[in-house]
Each structure stands twice: as structure tokens, then as C-alpha cells.
Amino acid sequence: MDKFHAMQVFTRVVEANSFSRASDSLNLPRGSVTRIVKDLEAFLKIRLLNRTTRSLSLTSEGAAYYERCVRILSEVEQAEGELTTDTRTPRGKLRVDMSGALGKLVVVPALDDFQARFSDIDLSIGFGDRFVDLVQEGIDCVIRVGALGDSTLVARRIGTYHLVTVASPGYLERRGTPRSPDDLEQHVAVNYVSSRTGRAINLNFIVDGERVNIRMRSRLAINDGDAHIQCAIKGLGLVQVPRLLALPYLASGELVEVLPDFRPPSLPISAVYPHSRHLSPPVRAFVDWVAELFAACPGVSADTGMELPPDSPVRARQVSIA
Structure with missing residues (x-):
């Protein structure tokens, strides 16, 4: 048995939560994937996975072994990467997903630079704020806000x-x-409805170093960023939007910033990827490139002192329309 290969197969089964999906991503027959995991269990003399016709779960021993496998595989890939960093050009297919605002306003306008630097990467970008299962959907990296x-x-x-x-x-x-x-x-607000939760997001402000969450009655709710800001331009109510989206309308005078002394808390932007992808040369190249890109963009660059830690005090109240 090739133990290294068996560890790769086992970790992929765990991350995909399915023998079938793991076999598809590894381009191996399902029977081969099942046999490799069974052989690994026989070699270790422990059960790694609990299997039923409808579910798959790790045993306590399997969970511990999985964590060790992830570290070992990562260290091997890192060692290989360090030996070939100077000579290997990132290449291959890369699937990423990000919010429409970040993608359309920041990333897409700079893609000519990315392609010039990394001509051997075939990049596929999806836009949206929905929850995605990276392993099951075959996505290498997502850019997420919050x-x-x-x-x-x-x-x-x-x-x-x-x-x-x-x-x-x-x-x-x-x-x-x-x-x-x-x-x-x-006042009246135009609510923004999260695509991830299906719920309206309340207005938030920083008041005396605390996060104040205000629920306003609203006659209108929107789940699209561009439509949300258009509602504000039409005079339908107050909105809280990314500064990135608002900048051209603030410059033209179509919108006016209100409560500038009580700005909303800023949100972190993160690149997120599975353990098995974090040392992939295409993923590393893309994340380094987009971090450099964001650092030069006023709407998403380093914070301006308006960011609060996650455990900061929160005061919530509801205001109604008079």
C-alpha cells in the first residue's frame, strides 16, 4: 500500500464527506477510493470512518488521524514548494468565488495584470454572497466579507x-x-437582505466605542447591492452600503454621507480555502495578488480606525418611523 497516497485519498473523502465526490475530485474509480480507505484501516487496525447508507462520519481515532494527515501532507507540499519556488511557474485551473461588488469594481478591472503575471493559470470566477461548500463544489478559494x-x-x-x-x-x-x-x-431605511441568511441587516453605528445595532421599520427590502444603492439615489430611504459602491455617487452629489461621526464598523475581508489547497501555487499566487490589489484600493484597504473587535459591546434597539 502506498501510505502517502492513502493519506491523500482519506483526507479527500473526509473533506468531501463522500466517497463518490472524493473519487470524482481525485479522478479515481469509486471502488478504488473505497478499497484504499479499507486497506488503510486494515493497516492501522482501527476504524477511521463510520459509514451508513446515508451518512459518513469520523470516529474519534479517525478525527485525530485526519488532523495528522493534513499536517503531514501540508509539510510535504511546503517542502516541495520551497525547493521549486524559483523555477516553478504557477499553472493549472483555479476556481474562485467572491462578492459581486468586490469582483466587479476591484478584481475584474485588474485582471489584465493578473493574466500578464500568471499566464499559465486558467482562472474561473463566480460572483455572489451565497454560502458555498468549497470541497463539494470544487472551488479552490473564496473571498468573503465579515x-x-x-x-x-x-x-x-x-x-x-x-x-x-x-x-x-x-x-x-x-x-x-x-x-x-x-x-x-x-427617518426610514431601505433594508438590505443577506443572500446567506435571508434576513434583513440592521443599521450599525459606533457610538462611544460601542457597536449600536438599530432596527428601523422599513417599507422596502432589497437583496442586491446595486439595486440597494439605486433606492437611496431615488430618495426611498437611508441605506448603509460599501464605501466602494458609494464613492462615485458621493463625488457626483447624488448621495450624501450622513452621521459621519457615527460610522458603521468596518468588516474584515478574508481569502478562505481548504487545508488541502492552502499551499497550491495557483491559490497562493491569486491570494498574494488580490491582497496587493486591495491594499491599493481606498474602499478596501487598511482600516481607518472604525473597526471593532468581535467581542466589543453591542447595544441593540428598535426605532420606528414617526
Whole structure:
């Protein structure tokens, strides 16, 4: 038995949570994948996986062995990479996924530079904020905004997403300009609905070093970033949007920033990838490139002091339309 190959197959089965999906990603017959794992269990004299017709789960011994396999495989790949860094050009197919705003406004305009630097990488980009299963969907890397919860993935901080509260001049003329979050009782918001949760996201502000979460009544909810900002331009209410999206409208005067002394907390931008991909030359090349790109972009570069730690105090209240 090729123990190194068996470890690769076993980790792929765990990450895919399926023998069939693992066989597809490894380009091996399903029977071969099953046999390799069984042979590995026989060699180790332990059961690594609990199998039923509908589910697959790790035994306690299997979980410990999986963690060791991931570290060993990563160290081998790192050693190989260090020996060939100077001579090997990143090549192959690379699938990434990111939000539409980041992709269309920052990444796509710079793709000519990426292709000039990495002409041997075939890049496929998907846009959206939905939850994706990287292993099952064959995605090598995702760029995500906000806190991350899946500890089985590798994450690298590559930027900061700055938000801004805005309204149209016409709306402010009708309703008045709020000077503090307490003034929002006289105002209406256009809610943004998260594609991941299906829920409206409340307005957030930093007040005296604390995060204040305000739930406003709203007559309108939108789940698309471009449509959300167009609603603000039309004077339909206050919105909190990425500064990246708002910049051209702030410059033209179609939108006005409100409550600039109580800006929303900034959000981290992370590159996220499975353990098995984190030393892949194409992934490393793309993440390094996009981190460099974000560092030069005003809307997603280093934070401006408006970011709060995840455990910062949160005050929540609801305001209604007068």
C-alpha cells in the first residue's frame, strides 16, 4: 500500500464527506477510493470512518488521524514548494468565488495584470454572497466579507470593507439630516437582505466605542447591492452600503454621507480555502495578488480606525418611523 497516497485519498473523502465526490475530485474509480480507505484501516487496525447508507462520519481515532494527515501532507507540499519556488511557474485551473461588488469594481478591472503575471493559470470566477461548500463544489478559494465561522478552513486577512450611511439630497430635504443615531426616529431605511441568511441587516453605528445595532421599520427590502444603492439615489430611504459602491455617487452629489461621526464598523475581508489547497501555487499566487490589489484600493484597504473587535459591546434597539 502506498501510505502517502492513502493519506491523500482519506483526507479527500473526509473533506468531501463522500466517497463518490472524493473519487470524482481525485479522478479515481469509486471502488478504488473505497478499497484504499479499507486497506488503510486494515493497516492501522482501527476504524477511521463510520459509514451508513446515508451518512459518513469520523470516529474519534479517525478525527485525530485526519488532523495528522493534513499536517503531514501540508509539510510535504511546503517542502516541495520551497525547493521549486524559483523555477516553478504557477499553472493549472483555479476556481474562485467572491462578492459581486468586490469582483466587479476591484478584481475584474485588474485582471489584465493578473493574466500578464500568471499566464499559465486558467482562472474561473463566480460572483455572489451565497454560502458555498468549497470541497463539494470544487472551488479552490473564496473571498468573503465579515466574520468567519468554519474552523476547518484556512483564512487569510487581505483587506477591510468600509461601510457608509448615505441618503439622497432630496430625501434629506424632506426628512431633515440626522445628527446622531437618536434622530433616526424621524427617518426610514431601505433594508438590505443577506443572500446567506435571508434576513434583513440592521443599521450599525459606533457610538462611544460601542457597536449600536438599530432596527428601523422599513417599507422596502432589497437583496442586491446595486439595486440597494439605486433606492437611496431615488430618495426611498437611508441605506448603509460599501464605501466602494458609494464613492462615485458621493463625488457626483447624488448621495450624501450622513452621521459621519457615527460610522458603521468596518468588516474584515478574508481569502478562505481548504487545508488541502492552502499551499497550491495557483491559490497562493491569486491570494498574494488580490491582497496587493486591495491594499491599493481606498474602499478596501487598511482600516481607518472604525473597526471593532468581535467581542466589543453591542447595544441593540428598535426605532420606528414617526
